[in-house]
Amino acid sequence: METSIIKSQAYGKDRVRVVRVVRHADGWQEIADYWVCCLLSGEQFESSYTKGDNKLVVATDSQKNTVYYLAKTLPAEKVMVPEVFATEVASFMVNKYAHVTTCHVKVTTKPWERMKFDNKGHPHSFYREGKETRWTEAFVTKTNPPSADKTTVLVNSGFYDLEVLKTTNSSFVDFWRDELTTLPDMPDRILSTKVLCQWKYVSDNLAQLQLQQFDAIYAGVKRNTLDVFANDPRAWVHASVQSALYIMADRTLNDFKSVDDVYYALPNIHYFPFDLSKFGLKNLQTDAEVYMPIADPSGYITATVSRPAKGKL
Numbered sequence: 001m002e003t004s005i006i007k008s009q010a011y012g013k014d015r016v017r018v019v020r021v022v023r024h025a026d027g028w029q030e031i032a033d034y035w036v037c038c039l040l041s042g043e044q045f046e047s048s049y050t051k052g053d054n055k056l057v058v059a060t061d062s063q064k065n066t067v068y069y070l071a072k073t074l075p076a077e078k079v080m081v082p083e084v085f086a087t088e089v090a091s092f093m094v095n096k097y098a099h100v101t102t103c104h105v106k107v108t109t110k111p112w113e114r115m116k117f118d119n120k121g122h123p124h125s126f127y128r129e130g131k132e133t134r135w136t137e138a139f140v141t142k143t144n145p146p147s148a149d150k151t152t153v154l155v156n157s158g159f160y161d162l163e164v165l166k167t168t169n170s171s172f173v174d175f176w177r178d179e180l181t182t183l184p185d186m187p188d189r190i191l192s193t194k195v196l197c198q199w200k201y202v203s204d205n206l207a208q209l210q211l212q213q214f215d216a217i218y219a220g221v222k223r224n225t226l227d228v229f230a231n232d233p234r235a236w237v238h239a240s241v242q243s244a245l246y247i248m249a250d251r252t253l254n255d256f257k258s259v260d261d262v263y264y265a266l267p268n269i270h271y272f273p274f275d276l277s278k279f280g281l282k283n284l285q286t287d288a289e290v291y292m293p294i295a296d297p298s299g300y301i302t303a304t305v306s307r308p309a310k311g312k313l
């Protein structure tokens with residue numbers, strides 16, 4: 001007879017592939033292309049793990065069906081923004097099933113960019129650029145006692161695999177030196193990273209949370225990331241990845257009051273000048289033109305940045 005206890009549980013369907021097309025009367029069309037993960041949890045599911053009792057188990061197959069059902073029946077604007085769709089699916093589950101306490105829905109998308117010809121967007125043709133992936137996850141939790149408009153909603157949003165590189169205006173000098181240090185001061189270097197960024201919204205009111213301009217905030221965080229990377233002299237010319245990370249996050253916290261905190265993970269993908277002195281060629285420091293990219297290891301710089309007093313919606 002088993003005596004162990006369940007410390008946490010969540011079950012559902014992962015990687016549900018769903019595409020929704022919106023067709024406007026004038027021929028203009030939109031597309032959303034998602035991978036959805038939907039996970040249910042609640043105390044009453046414990047017996048399905050510990051006693052083999054399936055009576056309350058909403059089949060993962062039914063959860064998958066619900067994702068397609070909601071993609072069709074919700075108003076288009078509630079499907080096309082990943083954060084809104086995630087919160088809709090999660091709150092639908094929590095409201096429909098009394099024994100579901102929390103629903104965690106993750107939506108991942110590789111955005112389709114609209115094709116442009118002569119600076120005009122094509123009505124129904126799209127392309128994909130780069131490897132960048134946008135994702136969001138919503139946790140909707142019942143309040144006690146349950147009430148339709150009073151739920152706790154936590155939304156994390158972010159993107160990863162945004163690859164960037166600059167060929168100058170990056171340095172790393174004046175760092176700690178001891179007997180284990182071999183790295184020389186680097187007054188100028190190639191800098192490359194694959195940005196992972198995520199940020200958080202918290203609210204106890206779903207309708208209010210859904211009013212956020214999620215697409216504009218996503219675009220704004222990306223713009224801040226690229227702008228600081230390319231242009232902010234404090235971040236790069238005189239300091240480090242750490243300093244750039246902080247300036248990027250600070251800009252986003254200033255621009256978007258509903259964002260609670262910002263996390264970055266920035267690998268420092270090294271490109272070292274190749275020593276060609278054996279061939280009588282100068283290729284180090286200010287002569288560097290030919291580099292050897294190093295696949296592994298990379299630096300890995302992370303931080304979560306927030307306001308001194310936590311901002312709420």
Ligand SMILES: O=c1[nH]c(=O)c2[nH]c(=O)[nH]c2[nH]1
Pocket residue numbers: 172183239240241242268299
């Ligand atoms: O921006 C950097 N931060 C570091 O902490 C570090 N360490 C290192 O070897 N190179 C770099 N670059």
